[in-house]
Amino acid sequence: MTKLGCSVTTCLHNADLLCCKKEIEVEGQDAKTSDCTCCGSFKEKSGDSFKDSTESPNTHLDVKCEAVNCVYNTDRFCQAENIGIAGNGATKAKQTECATFKMR
């Protein structure tokens, strides 16, 4: 599993700069740079949607990833030890990115 930090505090699944999901899916099949990737599991926190109190932040997650041009991608799974999802202030998945993306 990958150690994941996430600065997307506008996401419903974010708590303490960590992700509360057990797995996420990163998108960006044709990505050649970080900003062409995004967290497909992003869900905008809206005024009346509070974090599910049963969710707690996970330090390690399974990360499925479509960004096959990334050196850390093996069979659409992320093999990096650590990744960072970025996109502070994002209101859409496309405004997030995997900051750890590295072109093969």
Ligand code: SF4
């Ligand atoms: S943007 Fe993705 S990694 Fe970050 S908290 Fe949301 S679902 Fe988790």
Ligand code: SF4
């Ligand atoms: S580091 Fe690479 S393989 Fe891992 S999630 Fe980010 S883009 Fe995908």
